Amino acid sequence: MITFDNYSCTYSSGKSMLHQLNLSIRPGEFVFVTGPSGGGKSTLCFSINGLIPHETEGSVCQGSVTVDGNRVQDVYPSDLVSVVGTVLQDPEWQLVRGTVKEELTFALENMGYPTDEIDRRLEEVVDRVEIQSLLLRSTLDLSGGQKQRVAIAACLMTKPKVIVLDEPTAELDPLGKEMVLDTIRQLHQEWGYTIVFVDHNLDVSMPYVDRVIVVSEGKIVADAPPSLLYDDPLVREWLPMPQVVELARKLGVKLEDEQYGERDPLTVEELRKALSDRGVIRPDPPKRLTNHKSEAGAVPAGEALLELKNITFRYRKQEDEMTIKPLNLRIGRGEFAAVIGRNGAGKSTLCKLITGLLKPHGGELLIDGKPSSELQADQRARHIGFVFQNPDYQFVRRTVYDEVAYGLSVQKLPAAEIDARVKKVTKLLQIDKYLQEHPHFLSRGERRRVAIASILVMQPEVIILDEPTTGLDSVRCREMMDYITELWRQGHTIIMLTHDMRVVADYIPRTIVLSQGQIVWDAPTREVFSKGKELKPYHITLPPVVELSHIWGWTQIALTSEEWVETLSIPELRETVPGGGGVV
Amino acid sequence: MQLYYPSNSLLHYLHGFTKILVFGLLFTFIPLFMDRLASLAGLLLICLALFIYIRPSRWHWFLLIPVLILSFTMSLSYFLSDAGGTLYFQADLGYWKVIVSSSNIETSLKFMCRMLIWCLLFFLILFTTSNEDIVMGLKKFGLPEFVTLSVSLALRYWSLMIFDVKTVMDAQYVRGVDFRSGNLYTRSVRFASTLVPVLFVFLKRFRTTSFALTLKGAGRKNKRTYYYNPRINGLDKRVILNGGLLFAAWLVLRCFFTL
Numbered sequence: 114m115i116t117f118d119n120y121s122c123t124y125s126s127g128k129s130m131l132h133q134l135n136l137s138i139r140p141g142e143f144v145f146v147t148g149p150s151g152g153g154k155s156t157l158c159f160s161i162n163g164l165i166p167h168e169t170e171g172s173v174c175q176g177s178v179t180v181d182g183n184r185v186q187d188v189y190p191s192d193l194v195s196v197v198g199t200v201l202q203d204p205e206w207q208l209v210r211g212t213v214k215e216e217l218t219f220a221l222e223n224m225g226y227p228t229d230e231i232d233r234r235l236e237e238v239v240d241r242v243e244i245q246s247l248l249l250r251s252t253l254d255l256s257g258g259q260k261q262r263v264a265i266a267a268c269l270m271t272k273p274k275v276i277v278l279d280e281p282t283a284e285l286d287p288l289g290k291e292m293v294l295d296t297i298r299q300l301h302q303e304w305g306y307t308i309v310f311v312d313h314n315l316d317v318s319m320p321y322v323d324r325v326i327v328v329s330e331g332k333i334v335a336d337a338p339p340s341l342l343y344d345d346p347l348v349r350e351w352l353p354m355p356q357v358v359e360l361a362r363k364l365g366v367k368l369e370d371e372q373y374g375e376r377d378p379l380t381v382e383e384l385r386k387a388l389s390d391r392g393v394i395r396p397d398p399p400k401r402l403t404n405h406k407s408e409a410g411a412v413p414a415g416e417a418l419l420e421l422k423n424i425t426f427r428y429r430k431q432e433d434e435m436t437i438k439p440l441n442l443r444i445g446r447g448e449f450a451a452v453i454g455r456n457g458a459g460k461s462t463l464c465k466l467i468t469g470l471l472k473p474h475g476g477e478l479l480i481d482g483k484p485s486s487e488l489q490a491d492q493r494a495r496h497i498g499f500v501f502q503n504p505d506y507q508f509v510r511r512t513v514y515d516e517v518a519y520g521l522s523v524q525k526l527p528a529a530e531i532d533a534r535v536k537k538v539t540k541l542l543q544i545d546k547y548l549q550e551h552p553h554f555l556s557r558g559e560r561r562r563v564a565i566a567s568i569l570v571m572q573p574e575v576i577i578l579d580e581p582t583t584g585l586d587s588v589r590c591r592e593m594m595d596y597i598t599e600l601w602r603q604g605h606t607i608i609m610l611t612h613d614m615r616v617v618a619d620y621i622p623r624t625i626v627l628s629q630g631q632i633v634w635d636a637p638t639r640e641v642f643s644k645g646k647e648l649k650p651y652h653i654t655l656p657p658v659v660e661l662s663h664i665w666g667w668t669q670i671a672l673t674s675e676e677w678v679e680t681l682s683i684p685e686l687r688e689t690v691p692g693g694g695g696v697v
Numbered sequence: 698m699q700l701y702y703p704s705n706s707l708l709h710y711l712h713g714f715t716k717i718l719v720f721g722l723l724f725t726f727i728p729l730f731m732d733r734l735a736s737l738a739g740l741l742l743i744c745l746a747l748f749i750y751i752r753p754s755r756w757h758w759f760l761l762i763p764v765l766i767l768s769f770t771m772s773l774s775y776f777l778s779d780a781g782g783t784l785y786f787q788a789d790l791g792y793w794k795v796i797v798s799s800s801n802i803e804t805s806l807k808f809m810c811r812m813l814i815w816c817l818l819f820f821l822i823l824f825t826t827s828n829e830d831i832v833m834g835l836k837k838f839g840l841p842e843f844v845t846l847s848v849s850l851a852l853r854y855w856s857l858m859i860f861d862v863k864t865v866m867d868a869q870y871v872r873g874v875d876f877r878s879g880n881l882y883t884r885s886v887r888f889a890s891t892l893v894p895v896l897f898v899f900l901k902r903f904r905t906t907s908f909a910l911t912l913k914g915a916g917r918k919n920k921r922t923y924y925y926n927p928r929i930n931g932l933d934k935r936v937i938l939n940g941g942l943l944f945a946a947w948l949v950l951r952c953f954f955t956l
């Protein structure tokens with residue numbers, strides 16, 4: 114269906130994005146493309162739908178890409194619409210029409226199809242993707258997951274043979290991710306579409322795909338079925354394992370398979386079965402878990418730095434219900450807390466109230482013991498720093514140095530002090546080598562670090578981070594979390610909004626669960642994750658180790674792979690896992 | 698933020714073309730041919746009655762506040778020139794001379810009335826017409842496809858663009874940049890600094906939209922189908938006829954009387 118024949122692509126800047134790629138994708142295959150950010154995944158997608166070379170100025174291609182017999186370099190993308198359907202990353206700006214119905218019919222209108230044929234296809238697609246209830250709604254009113262689902266439905270209207278999805282779940286909450294992944298699975302399993310799916314989240318996608326291609330530095334470094342992917346030592350270097358594979362490999366557990374002989378388990382259920390085959394049916398819970406990464410080296414929480422007393426808030430448009438219902442929260446000096454909950458739970462509103470971007474309707478907010486209403490913007494910035502999810506909103510200067518120094522220059526500090534502080538912070542976050550670069554032209558992870566540095570340099574007592582790991586590949590995500598943990602260990606108070614439960618389990622000691630503007634739970638992460646099924650209504654998907662702990666009925670759950678493996682490798686259990694002791 | 702809201706007023710049932718022609722063109726020109734304050738006030742009352750008739754929400758009523766402030770502020774500029782009439786007050790402020798006279802007051806009020814009429818007519822169209830109907834209305838005027846597509850994209854994205862600008866300002870506020878304090882120069886400099894991130898964010902957004910349009914077949918050379926293509930019905934024809942007659946009658950009467 115898709116063939117890359119000695120295909121290379123270079124941008125006008127001279128940057129080579131793909132080198133002599135040879136790849137063949139069969140009809141009906143579900144291919145998962147992953148790898149580090151900037152490695153060439155999007156270039157690969159755009160080479161399939163024709164945006165490269167036709168819509169990307171200055172891109173030079175050699176070799177050829179053929180899709181269903183069409184040489185992509187010779188056909189303009191708008192003429193490839195009925196062969197390749199594409200879903201882009203940004204759910205908001207890829208929908209170009211006002212209502213869902215208009216969005217679905219738009220491509221066929223452009224192609225000049227008669228209205229009765231448009232009607233027929235509309236009925237079929239709406240039925241398939243189950244979006245009847247959304248048809249007449251404005252695209253502005255949909256959730257992120259619904260928007261991506263509409264984008265997928267809009268692709269199906271042209272009856273393409275291949276569907277290319279470029280990180281369609283990167284900006285979605287867990288519920289939205291699930292919604293989109295369900296639809297993609299259906300496209301593949303029930304209707305047999307050829308799918309090229311680019312993403313970073315191996316944990317969720319691996320069990321469903323036929324093949325994983327790892328692209329790094331413009332080359333394919335691995336191309337294998339998901340359950341054999343990590344047999345290649347090179348891949349283990351390039352790509353952190355999904356937690357289930359990591360656990361299985363650490364314990365030396367494999368599944369017997371008719372096709373492959375032995376393979377890695379890919380789901381929690383498969384891992385449980387593999388362990389059960391080795392006699393590990395229901396191991397004893399860990400006796401005492403204290404050496405958790407997030408708990409080690411923590412600064413004990415000091416006096417209250419932030420206190421919210423009966424805070425309430427309502428947006429002007431929401432006349433019936435409060436966005437934040439009477440809410441009490443205390444954050445102590447030196448704490449590291451995660452705020453989790455589905456989209457619309459009130460997480461961002463809560464942070465905007467703390468940072469002063471919104472004014473509470475009722476209640477009292479104390480910052481370091483003083484009422485927040487007494488503080489001006491610049492005074493508040495010295496107490497609380499807020500790092501936005503998208504760093505592009507923040508950058509106003511031409512160099513990283515000026516950008517980081519900007520907040521200090523607003524405070525009119527002496528030049529020598531500004532210089533000293535900028536150098537210290539950029540060194541800590543390892544962006545000191547980019548001081549003269551333009552912040553907008555750095556990679557996503559580097560831009561995030563510059564955004565954090567520009568807040569950190571003002572030495573706020575509390576740093577609030579909105580989804581700092583979204584859109585980062587697994588390696589960069591870990592790097593970012595290591596930086597944040599380092600800041601916390603140095604005594605900063607950190608509040609992090611996130612949807613990534615593995616990050617919460619691995620790094621953050623305190624978890625606050627918000628729902629409908631109220632705190633449902635506020636406790637140590639281990640205690641919150643012990644709630645198991647009670648967390649389901651809040652769309653919190655637990656990491657595999659936590660899930661396994663619950664399946665085995667452990668009262669003291671494991672939060673990280675290390676804890677889990679440590680438990681299974683205690684002497685009496687080690688004997689039940691053949692080879693386990695040696696591997697662990 | 699969506700300006701259009703569905704309802705069952707007569708204006709909601711009219712074709713976009715009819716509303717743009719009658720309220721956007723004919724009625725917009727009439728105030729330019731009105732010399733008397735009473736005539737302008739009369740037309741303003743008619744527009745206000747139509748505005749009440751379409752039953753706007755409280756939030757839509759709030760939009761009249763900036764309109765009133767803007768028209769009032771702009772009308773004050775007429776007190777800086779001498780339009781004659783009875784002089785009530787005069788103040789010499791060096792370069793500026795403030796003159797309050799009967800003619801100045803009248804001119805200023807006329808200007809305010811015209812501004813309010815135009816804004817109300819504009820609101821009548823936007824509040825009662827969906828984006829799709831506005832685009833189809835423009836299409837009936839014979840505008841080329843790329844123009845109607847641009848209008849449709851502007852209507853689709855303007856609220857998102859405002860949201861992005863607001864987020865950029867929020868991101869600066871949390872770094873201590875207060876847009877509500879300081880003198881005019883400081884505020885202008887601070888506001889200007891937001892243009893850089895706004896520009897970068899929009900460039901990235903527009904790139905996505907441009908890709909999305911291409912991938913949905915926009916710009917193909919074949920003849921385009923209009924899936925939604927409402928027809929001009931009897932009601933539209935009557936409204937256009939009456940609007941045209943009213944406009945023509947006003948022009949004729951104005952030749953003989955001062956209106």
